[in-house]
Amino acid sequence: MRSPYTLDNPPPEAPPSEVLVPSLWRVQVRWWKRHTPALDQHGAKHPVCRHCGQSWPCHSWACWDGQLGQAIGQAPVPAPVPAAPVKPPSRVLALSGVLAAKRT
Secondary structure, three states: OOOOOOOOOOOOOOOOOOOOOHHHHHHHHHHHHHOEEOOHHOOOOOOEOOOOOHHHHHHOHHHHHHHHHHHHHHOOOOOOOOOOOOOOOOOOHHHHHHHHHHOO
16 A cells, blocks of 8 residues: 655654554654655656665665555454354264254
8 A cells, every 4th residue: 555655745753643553653754764765866757766776666665655554544453253162072072962862
């Protein structure tokens, strides 16, 4: 999931209220910003990442951007619903023997 952030509108250092792990947000923003082109390349036809030197947007920037997008678009995960208790096999077998005895 892409984030809504761009070079002209970078992600804020302070996490938005919907972010579940604020400390992780700060790490993601730091790496997102590291993997952007140098300021003199922002308008270039083929900018290069100032951190890894790859053609921008580099793979690392795309990963960090996706993580930021997930962080702000992520709905709270509902608690798992407990499964119905399962009867142990020995009890099931014993009950089936009682039922078979009643039929005869």
